Amino acid sequence: MAHLDDKPQDDKSHEMGMHTEQLAGRTQQVFFSPTEEDNFLYAGAFEVDFNKRAEIDAKEMTASEINLKIRELMADGHGTIVIKNPLAKHSLGVGILNRLQLYFEGSLGYFGIGLIDGPNVRVKGRVGWSFAENMMAGTVIVEKNAGSCFGAAIRGGDLVCRGDVGARTGIDQKGGTIIVGGRTGAFSGFMMQRGRMVVLGNAGKNLGDSMYDGTIYVGGEIADLGVDAVPGEMTELDVKWLTEKLALYELKAPKGVEKMQKIVSGKMLWNYDNLEPTEKKMVL
Amino acid sequence: MCGIAGIIHRGATGNIGGEMSSMLQSLRHRGPDSTGFAIYGVPTSGEMIMRFKVAEQEEARHGFAIVDKLVARRAEVDKRIESMGGEIVKAEQVTDYALRYHIKFDGDLKRFADYIEDVEGAEILSIGDALELIKDLGDASRVVEQYGLSDFTGTHAIGHTRMATESDVDIRSAHPYWAYPFRDIAVVHNGQLTNYWKSRRALEHRGHRFVSNCDSELIAVYIADRQSRGQPLEEAMQDSITELDGVFTYLVATHDSLGMAKDVMAAKPMVLYESDDFIALASEEVAIRSIFPEEIDTTDPYEGEVRVWHT
Numbered sequence: 126m127a128h129l130d131d132k133p134q135d136d137k138s139h140e141m142g143m144h145t146e147q148l149a150g151r152t153q154q155v156f157f158s159p160t161e162e163d164n165f166l167y168a169g170a171f172e173v174d175f176n177k178r179a180e181i182d183a184k185e186m187t188a189s190e191i192n193l194k195i196r197e198l199m200a201d202g203h204g205t206i207v208i209k210n211p212l213a214k215h216s217l218g219v220g221i222l223n224r225l226q227l228y229f230e231g232s233l234g235y236f237g238i239g240l241i242d243g244p245n246v247r248v249k250g251r252v253g254w255s256f257a258e259n260m261m262a263g264t265v266i267v268e269k270n271a272g273s274c275f276g277a278a279i280r281g282g283d284l285v286c287r288g289d290v291g292a293r294t295g296i297d298q299k300g301g302t303i304i305v306g307g308r309t310g311a312f313s314g315f316m317m318q319r320g321r322m323v324v325l326g327n328a329g330k331n332l333g334d335s336m337y338d339g340t341i342y343v344g345g346e347i348a349d350l351g352v353d354a355v356p357g358e359m360t361e362l363d364v365k366w367l368t369e370k371l372a373l374y375e376l377k378a379p380k381g382v383e384k385m386q387k388i389v390s391g392k393m394l395w396n397y398d399n400l401e402p403t404e405k406k407m408v409l
Numbered sequence: 410m411c412g413i414a415g416i417i418h419r420g421a422t423g424n425i426g427g428e429m430s431s432m433l434q435s436l437r438h439r440g441p442d443s444t445g446f447a448i449y450g451v452p453t454s455g456e457m458i459m460r461f462k463v464a465e466q467e468e469a470r471h472g473f474a475i476v477d478k479l480v481a482r483r484a485e486v487d488k489r490i491e492s493m494g495g496e497i498v499k500a501e502q503v504t505d506y507a508l509r510y511h512i513k514f515d516g517d518l519k520r521f522a523d524y525i526e527d528v529e530g531a532e533i534l535s536i537g538d539a540l541e542l543i544k545d546l547g548d549a550s551r552v553v554e555q556y557g558l559s560d561f562t563g564t565h566a567i568g569h570t571r572m573a574t575e576s577d578v579d580i581r582s583a584h585p586y587w588a589y590p591f592r593d594i595a596v597v598h599n600g601q602l603t604n605y606w607k608s609r610r611a612l613e614h615r616g617h618r619f620v621s622n623c624d625s626e627l628i629a630v631y632i633a634d635r636q637s638r639g640q641p642l643e644e645a646m647q648d649s650i651t652e653l654d655g656v657f658t659y660l661v662a663t664h665d666s667l668g669m670a671k672d673v674m675a676a677k678p679m680v681l682y683e684s685d686d687f688i689a690l691a692s693e694e695v696a697i698r699s700i701f702p703e704e705i706d707t708t709d710p711y712e713g714e715v716r717v718w719h720t
Contacts, residue, residue, distance in 0.1 A: 184702075212702060213694035231704055234695050251707050253694055254678055272709045273675060291709040292675035310675050311712040329675075329712055 167242070169196070170222040173204035183217075184210035191217055199225060213253065218246065224263075235272075238265065241282075254291070257284050260301065266374065273310065276303045279320070285374050292329065295322045298339060306376055312351065314341050314388070323367065323385075325378055333388050341388040342367060344378040355391035363387060410572045411599040412436030413584075413679075414691040415660040416700075417565035417667040417718050421686065422451065426553070426561025429568045432689075432696040433549035439692060440572030443583035444552045445544030447595035447662055450563040452538040456498055456511045457592065460534040460542050461486070461525070464506040465579050468530065478530075479506060485528045490514070493521050503556055507534075509541070519590035523618070532581060532620055537593035539563070539664050544583040564720045565667050567660045569597040576623040585662075586629035589618065591636050593664035598625035599692055600657030600677045608653065628659050646670045646715045660690065668717040675712035682707045688718045 179198045183191045191208065195218065198206055205226040211217055215234035218227055218241070225244035229237075232250030242261035247268070254272040257265050260279040266287070273291030276284045280300040292310030295303045300320040308326035317336040327345035334351020341354075342363070350356075367382040378385055414432040416425060425448050433444055450458075463482040469475055483502075490497055495514035503509050514521060522533050535542030545552045549570065553559050569584035576582040588594035602608070602624040609619060609627055617630045631653065635645035646661065646668050656676035661668040669690055671679060682689040682697050682705055689697045694707055710716065 210702075213698045215693075215695070232694060232698070232707070234693060250704055251694065253680070269706060270708050272678065272680070289708060292712055310709070311673070312675075 167222040169220070170243075171199040172202065173199055173223060173225055174202050175204035175224075175226055177201075177203045178205040178207070179203045180207045180209060182209045183214065184212065188214050188216045192219060195221070195227070199223065211250075213250075215253070218244075232269070241265075251288070252286075260284060262301075270307070275305075275309075276301075279303065281320075283370075283373075285376075287374075287376070289326065294324075295320070298322065302370065304370070304374060304376065308345065311348070314339070314354070315351070317341070317390075323370065325371075325376060333390070336388075336390045337392075338390050342382075342385045343388065344380060344382075344385050347386060347388070350388065353391050354388050357387040357389035359383065359385065359387050410439045411584075412439030412570040412692040412696070413568070413597045413599045413658065413660055414696050415565070415567040415597075415662065415667050415669070415689070417688045417720060419686050419688070419718070419720060422562050422564055424560060425449070425563040425566040426558040428700050429566045430549050430553040430559055431699040432691055433568045433570050435696040435699040436570045436692060437548045440570040441548050442573045442578045443544060443546045443571045443580070444549045444569065445542070445571070445584045445597070446552070446558060446566060446568045447535070447540060447542045447585040447587075447597070448558070448561055448563050448566040449537075449539040449593070449662065449664065450541060450561065452664075453511065456513055457536055457538055458541055459510045459512050459536045460507070461510070462507045462530075462532055462534065462580060463528070464530045465581065466506065466546055467579065469504075469506040476505075482528055482530050483508065486525055486531055489524050489528065490521075493524060495521065504545075506530075507543075507545070507556070518592060522590045526618075526620075533587070533589070535587040535595065536590075537664065540587070540593040540595060540662070542585055542587050542595055544569075544580055544585065546578065546580065546583070564665075565662060567595060567597045567662045567667065569599075575601070576621055581621045582623045584623075584625055586623075586626045588629040588633035588636070588661075591633050593662075594629070594632060594636065595662050596625065596629040596632060596659055598628050598657055598659040600655060600659070600672065602627055602653055602655040602657060604654040624655075625659075628653065628657075628661075632661055642666065642668055643715060643717045646717070650713050650715065658692075666717055666719045668715065669710060670715045671710050671712060673713045675709075679710050680707050681710055681716075683718075 207228045209230045211229050211231045213232045213234045216236045218238040220240045221244045222242045227246045229248040233252045235253040237252050237256045239258040244263045246265040249268050251269040252271045255274040258277045263282045266285045270288035271286045271290040275290040275294045278297040282301045285304040287306040289307035290305050290309050294309045294313040296315045298317045298320045303322045305324045309324045311329035312331045314333040317339040319339050322341045325344040328343045328347045330348035331351035333354030499511040501509040543556045585595040585597045605624040612630050658671045658677040658679045678692050680694045
């Protein structure tokens with residue numbers, strides 16, 4: 126078994142399917158530097174204490190009222206917030222830009238916890254379309270199923286659904302890791318640009334269609350691959366990474382991680398070479 | 410955008426009027442222009458229920474002469490039902506322009522419907538043993554109050570909240586659509602059909618009629634056409650997945666079943682709750698939660714999926 130820590134970052138990402146070509150021309154991408162503290166200061170981010178706990182009964186509250194209440198509690202230093210009776214309301218828990226333990230004791234509707242950067246979220250129920258869209262960092266676990274566009278355009282963090290998810294999972298994914306315990310629908314990984322997606326069940330048709338980069342691992346059957354998506358070779362590093370990552374969430378590949386199929390981009394795009402710091406933190 | 414919903418009590422009846430009212434009101438934000446219900450009550454032996462209107466809501470608002478016109482149109486409809494060999498068992502004037510008749514008729518339903526719709530302003534919304542199709546402008550609470558649906562008992566129902574896009578805000582463009590001239594079949598749809606005109610022309614050549622320019626009506630006519638050729642409902646719905654082009658999720662109800670079909674792109678939402686005795690489907694889970702506040706397991710049907718449940 127290879128030792129992950131012994132290899133330079135470029136080697137690790139290359140062997141796991143990501144391109145490492147250096148840019149020669151112009152790019153519009155601006156990367157955060159972890160050494161520049163100002164890059165990680167947000168307006169509306171709060172210092173919180175995980176031991177300070179609060180509960181909200183959302184039954185009679187609107188989405189705006191719930192989100193404002195979460196903000197008020199965070200401003201007051203609460204680091205653990207439990208939302209009871211979310212009743213599949215839309216757009217709950219969005220725009221949280223600091224560490225927080227956030228628990229939803231029920232299901233969420235569309236656009237739940239979008240635009241987050243840092244919180245650890247656990248949802249006991251199901252989530253609707255576009256859950257965790259544009260997530261930057263944090264750890265999110267959904268205990269039941271999820272709708273379409275799960276983890277659309279995420280850039281970092283770990284996003285886990287223990288059940289089945291709908292179509293277009295990880296569309297436009299730019300980093301981070303998406304883990305699906307069950308099956309995923311059509312066009313998952315569509316225009317994926319970075320990061321990793323792990324599907325333990327079956328994948329619908331057009332998997333990885335038009336993907337630029339990134340890696341998709343599938344434990345079940347793949348209906349078919351989309352344009353530009355090609356099978357990749359599973360390496361020891363892949364096996365090691367999958368084993369460690371799945372163990373974090375107490376998940377197992379039905380036939381073992383060694384038997385998982387690996388899908389990568391079949392084309393080279395020269396603007397997608399370097400990992401971002403947020404992703405570097407999460408890789409391995 | 411539009412919102413759709415469906416429920417079916419298996420082996421039992423329930424307050425489907427109240428349940429659909431809650432679900433559709435929860436979907437109001439998806440389309441407040443009009444709301445419609447296709448609800449399936451308990452059939453009365455030997456009788457059919459005909460829901461029809463003799464004017465659009467807008468027309469009924471204007472001019473002193475309209476009241477006399479509506480009375481005259483209704484009288485003409487009555488005359489034509491009798492001249493076709495039908496019998497009006499019970500007649501209810503629900504609004505100034507909407508009526509509900511219990512009728513007895515065992516002849517050619519297409520000829521019957523065509524003859525009645527030949528009356529100026531007359532449009533049959535539904536004919537069926539169990540089906541009653543109600544649709545009007547405004548949100549669910551308004552339509553339910555207007556038509557007295559809050560305590561309607563039955564086995565299953567589908568409903569729709571409409572955000573008008575490609576056709577007018579009027580009753581004829583509101584959903585559900587009756588699958589003329591087949592009794593007890595209705596359709597609701599969320600999405601866009603991109604081969605609407607081509608498919609419509611083909612169906613018109615086969616003798617089907619369209620009352621609106623709404624692409625959703627095409628699905629009802631498509632299903633009706635397949636039924637006229639003896640094709641089972643589920644098979645017709647399977648064929649629609651490849652023959653209808655565009656992005657769509659639709660629900661079909663017949664006298665004893667509820668069907669769902671989703672396009673191959675899975676581009677339009679649908680959430681499903683399924684138990685041994687009850688099925689609920691809706692564009693958003695919040696609609697299902699309006700009748701099931703407790704935690705339940707729900708799923709998203711997948712691309713190209715067709716499901717049919719029976720009462």
